[in-house]
Amino acid sequence: MSAAVPAAWFSTLGEPLGEAEAADIAGYLAGLKLAAAPTRAVASWREAGEIVRAPAGRWWDAEEAERARLERIARLDPADREWLALTDALHGAAAVAATRGGCADQGLIRAAAGAATYAVHQYRLVRAAGGGDEHPFVRKYALFAGGHWPLGVYGDRFAIF
Amino acid sequence: MSAYPPVKTVAEFLDQPAEYQDAVRKIVRSHALNELYGAQVFDEPAIGLAPTPYAKWLTCRVAMEEYHHHVRFRELADQIGVKPEDMDTRNKRPLNIFEFPMKTWEEFCVIKMLGDLAEILQVEDLLHCSFVPLRNIARTTMPEEKFHAQFGADFCVDLVENPESRVRVQDAINRFYPEAPKFFGASGSKNNELYRKCGLKLRKNEEMRDDYIGRARDIVGKLELKLPEIAVAA
Numbered sequence: 001m002s003a004a005v006p007a008a009w010f011s012t013l014g015e016p017l018g019e020a021e022a023a024d025i026a027g028y029l030a031g032l033k034l035a036a037a038p039t040r041a042v043a044s045w046r047e048a049g050e051i052v053r054a055p056a057g058r059w060w061d062a063e064e065a066e067r068a069r070l071e072r073i074a075r076l077d078p079a080d081r082e083w084l085a086l087t088d089a090l091h092g093a094a095a096v097a098a099t100r101g102g103c104a105d106q107g108l109i110r111a112a113a114g115a116a117t118y119a120v121h122q123y124r125l126v127r128a129a130g131g132g133d134e135h136p137f138v139r140k141y142a143l144f145a146g147g148h149w150p151l152g153v154y155g156d157r158f159a160i161f
Numbered sequence: 162m163s164a165y166p167p168v169k170t171v172a173e174f175l176d177q178p179a180e181y182q183d184a185v186r187k188i189v190r191s192h193a194l195n196e197l198y199g200a201q202v203f204d205e206p207a208i209g210l211a212p213t214p215y216a217k218w219l220t221c222r223v224a225m226e227e228y229h230h231h232v233r234f235r236e237l238a239d240q241i242g243v244k245p246e247d248m249d250t251r252n253k254r255p256l257n258i259f260e261f262p263m264k265t266w267e268e269f270c271v272i273k274m275l276g277d278l279a280e281i282l283q284v285e286d287l288l289h290c291s292f293v294p295l296r297n298i299a300r301t302t303m304p305e306e307k308f309h310a311q312f313g314a315d316f317c318v319d320l321v322e323n324p325e326s327r328v329r330v331q332d333a334i335n336r337f338y339p340e341a342p343k344f345f346g347a348s349g350s351k352n353n354e355l356y357r358k359c360g361l362k363l364r365k366n367e368e369m370r371d372d373y374i375g376r377a378r379d380i381v382g383k384l385e386l387k388l389p390e391i392a393v394a395a
Contacts, residue, residue, distance in 0.1 A: 114218030
């Protein structure tokens with residue numbers, strides 16, 4: 001995997017969603033066997049920070065169950081040098097976007113970087129396990145790579161920044 | 162710090178006396194292994210213990226930073242001739258604090274608050290060390306180490322607001338802290354004497370340990386909690 005970060009990561013935060021994004025969200029939720037949920041479009045870093053500080057166990061558990069299944073098929077080295085360079089680059093992209101958005105919260109910036117890192121890890125697991133483009137983690141990766149930050153399912157709504 | 166002249170490159174390192182080279186290799190290997198153990202047994206598993214997506218993703222980022230610290234030290238270890246088998250976690254018993262059986266989010270936050278504080282003190286001593294490549298790694302990792310310790314302290318501040326989790330934080334301190342001062346090694350250590358002679362460390366083990374205990378007491382005191390009484394071995 002190249003350490004280069006596609007230019008769009010964190011670049012469309014708060015921007016309106018298109019049909020492609022709506023399809024990816026629907027595919028992502030269906031792939032995790034979560035009920036279709038209305039989308040909550042998040043407008044600011046502050047709002048995103050408030051949302052992600054709430055528990056979201058059902059959604060998180062669904063993702064973790066799938067991650068665990070994939071890790072029974074494929075394992076990745078968390079100390080791979082190129083991988084770590086990529087995670088640093090994602091942190092940089094989150095920091096730049098936060099600065100543009102008037103956010104100086106180092107914890108939230110790191111959480112955004114961690115969310116992106118987790119999404120790339122999940123994506124790499126799918127590919128290593130031979131999964132295809134319809135896999136929910138590939139759908140989520142597409143949302144991140146398109147510049148958004150999918151925040152997850154809170155209550156009965158899917159939040160995306 | 163001793164007057165040992167700066168050793169600016171790996172090439173210059175290889176021209177140093179054998180005892181200097183051995184001392185540097187021990188320090189670099191120790192840091193590389195500690196960073197790896199910490200990421201493997203605490204940071205990565207803690208993602209699953211964190212209560213919210215914010216805490217999980219933040220922990221994920223912290224884990225990546227710890228793995229990156231490991232890689233930086235490991236790369237230097239490779240350059241200065243540390244044997245690959247000496248870098249294998251299967252061949253080197255971890256320090257006692259890495260054997261703490263972490264099972265809860267409160268325990269992880271205490272580990273970051275008090276365990277990473279110990280790492281900060283170790284790295285502080287390297288900020289002006291005579292081997293410049295090691296000094297530079299210490300300076301690169303220090304801001305992140307400080308963030309990690311603050312991360313633990315900040316979450317502990319939140320946790321102690323709840324009476325039940327307050328009890329769990331104190332319980333985690335009571336069980337984790339007694340092993341932490343051993344992180345600094347024995348008093349009167351010959352290795353430490355050599356490190357200071359080579360300009361690699363500033364302070365005696367016992368001085369660092371005393372400093373650690375004082376800082377840990379201050380941090381825990383701000384939470385209106387207490388460190389357990391321990392007998393510090395000489």
